[in-house]
Amino acid sequence: MADSRFFKRKGPFSVQEIAELTGAELVNAPDPSRRFDDVSPLQNADASILSFFDNRKYLDAFVSSSAGGCFARPEFVDRAPADMVLFTTSDPYRAYAKAATAYYPFDAANGVVSPHAIVADTAMIGKGVQIDAGAVIGENCEIGDGVIISSNAVIGEGVVIGAGSRIGAGATISHCLIGNLCLIYPGARIGQDGFGFAMGAQGHLKVPQLGRVVIGNDVEVGANSTIDRGAGPDTVIGNGCRIDNLVQIGHNVELGMGCVIVSQVGISGSTKLGNFVVAAGQAGITGHLEIGDGAKIAAQSGVMKNIGAGETVGGSPAVPVMEYHKQTVALSRLIRKKK
Amino acid sequence: MADSRFFKRKGPFSVQEIAELTGAELVNAPDPSRRFDDVSPLQNADASILSFFDNRKYLDAFVSSSAGGCFARPEFVDRAPADMVLFTTSDPYRAYAKAATAYYPFDAANGVVSPHAIVADTAMIGKGVQIDAGAVIGENCEIGDGVIISSNAVIGEGVVIGAGSRIGAGATISHCLIGNLCLIYPGARIGQDGFGFAMGAQGHLKVPQLGRVVIGNDVEVGANSTIDRGAGPDTVIGNGCRIDNLVQIGHNVELGMGCVIVSQVGISGSTKLGNFVVAAGQAGITGHLEIGDGAKIAAQSGVMKNIGAGETVGGSPAVPVMEYHKQTVALSRLIRKKK
Amino acid sequence: MADSRFFKRKGPFSVQEIAELTGAELVNAPDPSRRFDDVSPLQNADASILSFFDNRKYLDAFVSSSAGGCFARPEFVDRAPADMVLFTTSDPYRAYAKAATAYYPFDAANGVVSPHAIVADTAMIGKGVQIDAGAVIGENCEIGDGVIISSNAVIGEGVVIGAGSRIGAGATISHCLIGNLCLIYPGARIGQDGFGFAMGAQGHLKVPQLGRVVIGNDVEVGANSTIDRGAGPDTVIGNGCRIDNLVQIGHNVELGMGCVIVSQVGISGSTKLGNFVVAAGQAGITGHLEIGDGAKIAAQSGVMKNIGAGETVGGSPAVPVMEYHKQTVALSRLIRKKK
Incomplete structure (x- = not known):
C-alpha cells in the first residue's frame, strides 16, 4: 500500500504473531497461522490487510469493511463482518x-559516518552511529550508540545526544543535553540564546544566556520548532513530551512528563507546565506562569494566569472552557437581539 | 532601479513588444518603437519607465506621474498625463x-552540478539541472529537467521533483512528489512524519506515517513552512496553490487548486479545502473539516466547523463574517453603556 | 555555575573593576580589591557570586540572599543582608x-575560514572573519571584519554583512544588506521573494520582487524568523531592533529604531512601524498600516487600523487597551447574568 520508494515493508506476520505483539484477544480467528501482508485504514483494506476501528464515527466503514483483520473494542465484536x-x-x-511499527519499523542507524560529514576530532561517537552527508559535529560532543544525525544538521560544541535518538535534516542544536530515543525533526532550532536584554532608550542591551536546554527521553520536537536555552536556570523538556511543528518555547520554560504541544503554540519565558498538559494549536501562554498537571488549553487560547491541575481553558484571555462557551453563545445572542 | 548586485535587467523593450507580450491595448502611443528601460511603481517613475495603475487608492499618483508608459483600466484613459x-x-x-518578468526573468537553471554538492549515484538527474554547493540528493531521486536545487537543501531518498521546479536554500524534502514549475522557499520542511501517536498515560506511542506529500504543478511553499506527510492517505497540495511563510499543514490535509494560504496559518490533520480557498494570516483550521470552493477565512480566525462554498468567515470561533462584524460592534456598544 | 562544556568564564573581577565597568555606586564595600568568581541569579548565589535585584517581586530572595555582591536600586540599600x-x-x-558580559563575553570570530566552507572566489572577506564548515558564501558578497558565519549558513550573491555581525547555523540570506554588530539566529530566512502575485481564476501570476532587505546596526533576528525582501521599495529594519523567533515580516515592511517584536508575530506587507514599537507574542498586523513611535501591541492582538504614537492596543480586532479590558469584563458579566 505504502509507496515502496519511501517505505520498506517487513512481514507478513501471522494472526498469532500479531496477537502476541499487541496483547490483543483473538476473536473469530480459526487459523492462527494466517498471515496479513500489510496495514491500512478500513476504507482501503482487503482480505490481506490488517486494520483498526477506534473512532465510533467510522462504524459504517467497520461494518462494511473487507479488511482481513481488525483491532477493535470488545463491544463491537457483533458488528464485525x-x-x-x-x-x-x-x-x-x-x-x-x-502492529504497524512491526510492518514499517522506524529507521535504525546504519552505522555509517559519511565521508561528507564533518566531525570534530574531539567528538565522542558511540557504536553504530549514522552521520549523513553535510552534517557538522562540534568539538567534544557526545553522540550515543545508534544515533542518527541527518544531512546538514549542525551539532554545536559539547552537545550530548543519548542513545537511539534521531536528529532531522538541517536541524541545529547547541548548549543542549538530549536523552535517549528522542526524535528531533528537520529544521528544529534548539539551544540558541533566549530573547533576553535590558530594554532602554539608549538601546536594548543583551544579557548573556548562561543556561542550557535539557531534554529527557522519548521526546519529539517538531519541524522548525524553536527552543531557547535558559538564561541562568535551564530550559527543561520532560520525558515523553510531544512538541509539534513551528512551536516556540522560551528561555527557562519547563515541561513536565508527557506534555503534548500542538503546532504554532508559543510558551513565553519561565513558564512551568506540569505533567501531561495539552496545549492545542496556536495557543499562547504568557511568561512566569504555572500550569497544573493534566491541564488542557484550547486552540488559539491566550493564557494570562496560572491554571490549576486538570482544568480546561479556552478563549483569549483564557477562562474556564465552560465560561468560554457561554461567552460565545452570549455574543451570538447579543447580535440576534439587535437585528 | 533595482540593485544590480541582486538583479540583472533585460531589455529595453519597445511599446510594440510590451503590447504583444501582455495583450494590452495601446492608447496614446504615437511611436510603437519607443523603448522603456525599466519597470517601477508610479511614484518613482520617469519617462524611461513602464509602470502600472491598478488600485484606485493611487489615482493621485497616476494623474501626476511622470512615467513614460503605464498599464491602466480603459476607464482611466482620460485621467492620464x-x-x-x-x-x-x-x-x-x-x-x-x-512585463516585469520580461525585464527581470526568474532564475533559470545554469546546468551546473557543483563539485561541492553530494548526489547519490542512483539519483536520476534531468537535463540542465543546477545543484548548488552543499545540497544533498538521496538515493533514487528523480530530478526533472531544468530544476534548481539551492545550497544546503536536502532531498531525501526517492523524492520526485518535476521539470523547472526550484528548491530554496536549506529546504528539506522527503517522502514527496513535486510537480513542475514549483517554487519551494528556503527552510521549508516537506514530508516529515505527521503528529500522530496513540496518547496515553503509559506514554504517547508513535504511529508509523505511511503516506506521502503530493504537490501539483505551479505551487509555491513559503520560507520555513512545514507540510507533514500523510498518515496513510497522502497530504495533497493542488495545482497553482500559493502557501506563504511559516504555514503549518498537517497530515492528510488536501488543498484544491489555486488556494492562497497566508503566513502563519495552521491547518490541522485531515481537513480538506476546495479550490481557490483563501485563508488570511494566522488563521487556524481545526482537523477533519471540509472547506468549500472559494471560501474566504479572515485573519486570525479559528475555524471549528465546515464552511460552505463561497462563504466568508471571521472570528474565533469563526462565524459568517457579517455576524462577526456585528459581534464586534455589539461588544463595543456594550462597554459604552457601562461607562 | 554555567556548564563549562558550553560556556568559558573570564575573571574573577574585583569590586573596583565591576564598579568601573558598570558605572554603579559602591555601598558597603570595605575591600575594593575583593573579587567575585561568577554571576548568578539571587537564589543560587554564595559569597563568591555577583548577582542582581531588579524586579520587586524578588525582594524576599534579595533580603535572604547569600550573594557576595549585588546590583540594586539605591532605595533598597537598607534591606540588603x-x-x-x-x-x-x-x-x-x-x-x-x-558585568555578566565581562564574565561571559559573546563569541568573537576566531579568524579561521574552515576548509569545509565553500567561499566564492569573488567574495570580499574582511579581516579576522570566521567561516565554519558547510557555510556557503556566494559571488561578490562583502563580509566585514570580524564577522562569524556559522555552519551550513548560506549567504547569497552580492549580500553585504557589516563588521562584527554573526550569522547563525543554517540561516539563509539573499538580496540583503546587513549592518554592523547584528545577530542573525539559526534558521532565519532573509531576503526571499515576498508573497506577491496577481490573483486570478486563470492562475496566480508571480510578480518579480525587485527590492532588498536593508538591516541597520545592532539588530537581532530570531531563530526561524522570515523577512521577505521588498517588492520594489526595500524591506527595512532599523538600528537596534530585536526580533524574536518565528516572526514573519512581509515585503516592504519598515521598522524604525529599537522595535521589539516578540515570537510568532506577523507583520503584513507595506506596514510601517515607528521607533521603539513593541509587539507582543502572536500579534498580527495587517498590511499598509502606520504604527506610531512607542506604540505597544498586546499579545495575540489583531491590528487592522493605524495606531498613534504612544498608544497601547489589545484584542482582535485591536482597540485601545482600556477598551479591550472593559470588553473582557463586560463579556464575563454578560454570562453571569444568564446563569
Whole structure:
C-alpha cells in the first residue's frame, strides 16, 4: 500500500504473531497461522490487510469493511463482518501502532559516518552511529550508540545526544543535553540564546544566556520548532513530551512528563507546565506562569494566569472552557437581539 | 532601479513588444518603437519607465506621474498625463507582472552540478539541472529537467521533483512528489512524519506515517513552512496553490487548486479545502473539516466547523463574517453603556 | 555555575573593576580589591557570586540572599543582608548585563575560514572573519571584519554583512544588506521573494520582487524568523531592533529604531512601524498600516487600523487597551447574568 520508494515493508506476520505483539484477544480467528501482508485504514483494506476501528464515527466503514483483520473494542465484536479476524483490546489505536511499527519499523542507524560529514576530532561517537552527508559535529560532543544525525544538521560544541535518538535534516542544536530515543525533526532550532536584554532608550542591551536546554527521553520536537536555552536556570523538556511543528518555547520554560504541544503554540519565558498538559494549536501562554498537571488549553487560547491541575481553558484571555462557551453563545445572542 | 548586485535587467523593450507580450491595448502611443528601460511603481517613475495603475487608492499618483508608459483600466484613459503611453487592460497588475518578468526573468537553471554538492549515484538527474554547493540528493531521486536545487537543501531518498521546479536554500524534502514549475522557499520542511501517536498515560506511542506529500504543478511553499506527510492517505497540495511563510499543514490535509494560504496559518490533520480557498494570516483550521470552493477565512480566525462554498468567515470561533462584524460592534456598544 | 562544556568564564573581577565597568555606586564595600568568581541569579548565589535585584517581586530572595555582591536600586540599600557588597544604580538589570558580559563575553570570530566552507572566489572577506564548515558564501558578497558565519549558513550573491555581525547555523540570506554588530539566529530566512502575485481564476501570476532587505546596526533576528525582501521599495529594519523567533515580516515592511517584536508575530506587507514599537507574542498586523513611535501591541492582538504614537492596543480586532479590558469584563458579566 505504502509507496515502496519511501517505505520498506517487513512481514507478513501471522494472526498469532500479531496477537502476541499487541496483547490483543483473538476473536473469530480459526487459523492462527494466517498471515496479513500489510496495514491500512478500513476504507482501503482487503482480505490481506490488517486494520483498526477506534473512532465510533467510522462504524459504517467497520461494518462494511473487507479488511482481513481488525483491532477493535470488545463491544463491537457483533458488528464485525463475518469473515473478519478480530483483535479485541481496550485501545485499538495503540495496538495498531504496535502492529504497524512491526510492518514499517522506524529507521535504525546504519552505522555509517559519511565521508561528507564533518566531525570534530574531539567528538565522542558511540557504536553504530549514522552521520549523513553535510552534517557538522562540534568539538567534544557526545553522540550515543545508534544515533542518527541527518544531512546538514549542525551539532554545536559539547552537545550530548543519548542513545537511539534521531536528529532531522538541517536541524541545529547547541548548549543542549538530549536523552535517549528522542526524535528531533528537520529544521528544529534548539539551544540558541533566549530573547533576553535590558530594554532602554539608549538601546536594548543583551544579557548573556548562561543556561542550557535539557531534554529527557522519548521526546519529539517538531519541524522548525524553536527552543531557547535558559538564561541562568535551564530550559527543561520532560520525558515523553510531544512538541509539534513551528512551536516556540522560551528561555527557562519547563515541561513536565508527557506534555503534548500542538503546532504554532508559543510558551513565553519561565513558564512551568506540569505533567501531561495539552496545549492545542496556536495557543499562547504568557511568561512566569504555572500550569497544573493534566491541564488542557484550547486552540488559539491566550493564557494570562496560572491554571490549576486538570482544568480546561479556552478563549483569549483564557477562562474556564465552560465560561468560554457561554461567552460565545452570549455574543451570538447579543447580535440576534439587535437585528 | 533595482540593485544590480541582486538583479540583472533585460531589455529595453519597445511599446510594440510590451503590447504583444501582455495583450494590452495601446492608447496614446504615437511611436510603437519607443523603448522603456525599466519597470517601477508610479511614484518613482520617469519617462524611461513602464509602470502600472491598478488600485484606485493611487489615482493621485497616476494623474501626476511622470512615467513614460503605464498599464491602466480603459476607464482611466482620460485621467492620464498628456505624455503617458497607455496600455489598457482589465487587469493592469497581471499585465505588469508579465512585463516585469520580461525585464527581470526568474532564475533559470545554469546546468551546473557543483563539485561541492553530494548526489547519490542512483539519483536520476534531468537535463540542465543546477545543484548548488552543499545540497544533498538521496538515493533514487528523480530530478526533472531544468530544476534548481539551492545550497544546503536536502532531498531525501526517492523524492520526485518535476521539470523547472526550484528548491530554496536549506529546504528539506522527503517522502514527496513535486510537480513542475514549483517554487519551494528556503527552510521549508516537506514530508516529515505527521503528529500522530496513540496518547496515553503509559506514554504517547508513535504511529508509523505511511503516506506521502503530493504537490501539483505551479505551487509555491513559503520560507520555513512545514507540510507533514500523510498518515496513510497522502497530504495533497493542488495545482497553482500559493502557501506563504511559516504555514503549518498537517497530515492528510488536501488543498484544491489555486488556494492562497497566508503566513502563519495552521491547518490541522485531515481537513480538506476546495479550490481557490483563501485563508488570511494566522488563521487556524481545526482537523477533519471540509472547506468549500472559494471560501474566504479572515485573519486570525479559528475555524471549528465546515464552511460552505463561497462563504466568508471571521472570528474565533469563526462565524459568517457579517455576524462577526456585528459581534464586534455589539461588544463595543456594550462597554459604552457601562461607562 | 554555567556548564563549562558550553560556556568559558573570564575573571574573577574585583569590586573596583565591576564598579568601573558598570558605572554603579559602591555601598558597603570595605575591600575594593575583593573579587567575585561568577554571576548568578539571587537564589543560587554564595559569597563568591555577583548577582542582581531588579524586579520587586524578588525582594524576599534579595533580603535572604547569600550573594557576595549585588546590583540594586539605591532605595533598597537598607534591606540588603549585612555582608552584601552593593552596586547601586537606577537600572540594575542593565548593569548586570554589562558585568555578566565581562564574565561571559559573546563569541568573537576566531579568524579561521574552515576548509569545509565553500567561499566564492569573488567574495570580499574582511579581516579576522570566521567561516565554519558547510557555510556557503556566494559571488561578490562583502563580509566585514570580524564577522562569524556559522555552519551550513548560506549567504547569497552580492549580500553585504557589516563588521562584527554573526550569522547563525543554517540561516539563509539573499538580496540583503546587513549592518554592523547584528545577530542573525539559526534558521532565519532573509531576503526571499515576498508573497506577491496577481490573483486570478486563470492562475496566480508571480510578480518579480525587485527590492532588498536593508538591516541597520545592532539588530537581532530570531531563530526561524522570515523577512521577505521588498517588492520594489526595500524591506527595512532599523538600528537596534530585536526580533524574536518565528516572526514573519512581509515585503516592504519598515521598522524604525529599537522595535521589539516578540515570537510568532506577523507583520503584513507595506506596514510601517515607528521607533521603539513593541509587539507582543502572536500579534498580527495587517498590511499598509502606520504604527506610531512607542506604540505597544498586546499579545495575540489583531491590528487592522493605524495606531498613534504612544498608544497601547489589545484584542482582535485591536482597540485601545482600556477598551479591550472593559470588553473582557463586560463579556464575563454578560454570562453571569444568564446563569
